[in-house]
Amino acid sequence: MSLAVEILISALLIIGGSFGLIGSFGLLKLREPMQRLHAPTKATTVGVGASLIAAALTLLWQTGSASWQGVMVAAFLFLTAPLSGLMLAKAHRHLSRPDLPPTGTKAPWAGETPPKP
Amino acid sequence: MLTYALPFAITCFALALILNLIRLATAPSMPDRILTVDTMVINVIALIVLYGVQTHATVVFDAALLLAMTGFISTIAFCKFLLRGGIIE
Amino acid sequence: MSRLFPHPMLSATLCLAWLLLAGSIALNSLLMAACLATLIPLATQAYWPSRPKIRHPLRLISYIALVLYDVILANIQVARIILFMPADQIKSAWITVPVDLPCPEAIALLAGTITLTPGTLTAEFSADNKALLIHALHAPDPDATRAEIKSRYETRLQRIFR
Numbered sequence: 001m002s003l004a005v006e007i008l009i010s011a012l013l014i015i016g017g018s019f020g021l022i023g024s025f026g027l028l029k030l031r032e033p034m035q036r037l038h039a040p041t042k043a044t045t046v047g048v049g050a051s052l053i054a055a056a057l058t059l060l061w062q063t064g065s066a067s068w069q070g071v072m073v074a075a076f077l078f079l080t081a082p083l084s085g086l087m088l089a090k091a092h093r094h095l096s097r098p099d100l101p102p103t104g105t106k107a108p109w110a111g112e113t114p115p116k117p
Numbered sequence: 118m119l120t121y122a123l124p125f126a127i128t129c130f131a132l133a134l135i136l137n138l139i140r141l142a143t144a145p146s147m148p149d150r151i152l153t154v155d156t157m158v159i160n161v162i163a164l165i166v167l168y169g170v171q172t173h174a175t176v177v178f179d180a181a182l183l184l185a186m187t188g189f190i191s192t193i194a195f196c197k198f199l200l201r202g203g204i205i206e
Numbered sequence: 207m208s209r210l211f212p213h214p215m216l217s218a219t220l221c222l223a224w225l226l227l228a229g230s231i232a233l234n235s236l237l238m239a240a241c242l243a244t245l246i247p248l249a250t251q252a253y254w255p256s257r258p259k260i261r262h263p264l265r266l267i268s269y270i271a272l273v274l275y276d277v278i279l280a281n282i283q284v285a286r287i288i289l290f291m292p293a294d295q296i297k298s299a300w301i302t303v304p305v306d307l308p309c310p311e312a313i314a315l316l317a318g319t320i321t322l323t324p325g326t327l328t329a330e331f332s333a334d335n336k337a338l339l340i341h342a343l344h345a346p347d348p349d350a351t352r353a354e355i356k357s358r359y360e361t362r363l364q365r366i367f368r
Contacts, residue, residue: 028139043281081189087196
């Protein structure tokens with residue numbers, strides 16, 4: 001039993017570390033600014049998520065008491081990753097002004113409406 | 118087995134932080150720098166948690182929790198500053 | 207009752223979050239959780255007048271499980287693109303996704319899901335809340351990506367919120 005738990009925790013730790021490294025490597029490798037946004041918002045989030053599960057399992061296994069703070073850290077990371085991604089995408093678009101496809105409706109994209117006086 | 122996997126994960130996140138620092142020094146534009154700092158915050162959270170596992174100190178989980186709750190606000194504030202030239206409207 | 211608790215779901219979430227933060231179900235934590243769950247919805251009521259109607263809370267849980275499963279798959283995909291695909295072969299694209307969801311909360315949930323799942327990222331919404339602008343990391347076929355988002359996530363959300 002304890003060997004199985006140890007293998008599970010080790011696998012989670014190795015997966016988490018690799019994904020964290022891949023996300024940061026993607027930041028260096030990808031060429032376009034919008035492509036670079038993809039690397040950390042996904043790979044790093046899952047890397048940290050796997051590490052957090054591993055940490056919580058280790059504590060549960062070694063001390064017998066569950067650590068709920070790890071769950072909260074993971075929840076906050078998953079809630080805030082889309083927010084920072086959205087704001088960074090807006091900043092990129094504000095500075096580089098790429099050609100966007102039409103909205104398909106009558107209204108323009110929200111960032112392109114003139115500010116109300 | 119855990120004695121090898123834990124240092125491996127810590128090394129991975131430390132290397133990730135070094136890659137982030139290189140990116141921070143060579144970033145071509147302002148949003149890239151903000152993105153890099155955001156990634157660094159996430160990597161630091163992972164490092165803090167793994168340090169807690171290594172030293173059996175559950176106290177550091179609170180530090181990780183605080184960073185997870187407030188780390189994204191700096192990203193949003195920087196982006197807001199780029200978009201509008203001000204943070205508080 | 208509905209005047210004391212204008213957002214029952216928000217109250218329940220706050221209560222649960224405080225108990226998880228405190229890490230115990232002692233009496234003092236329960237009292238503090240009850241205070242927060244009552245006061246915060248009352249204080250923020252003026253900024254959130256509408257109430258999302260969730261018809262099937264159980265389906266919401268199965269939706270979250272589906273999204274978590276997709277997040278793992280998405281990460282393996284993105285990791286393979288980062289590691290093995292030459293940088294000049296990655297075909298990024300802007301894609302417009304028309305959405306038909308009844309309330310802002312559902313649209314926010316869809317946008318968050320898109321950001322967390324396979325190689326796509328929500329970048330903007332249209333001024334009338336009828337379309338989302340997403341950026342795909344590697345999308346050789348934008349129509350397939352759009353169809354997958356609509357069939358996999360939007361129809362499920364339409365069944366949950368109404």
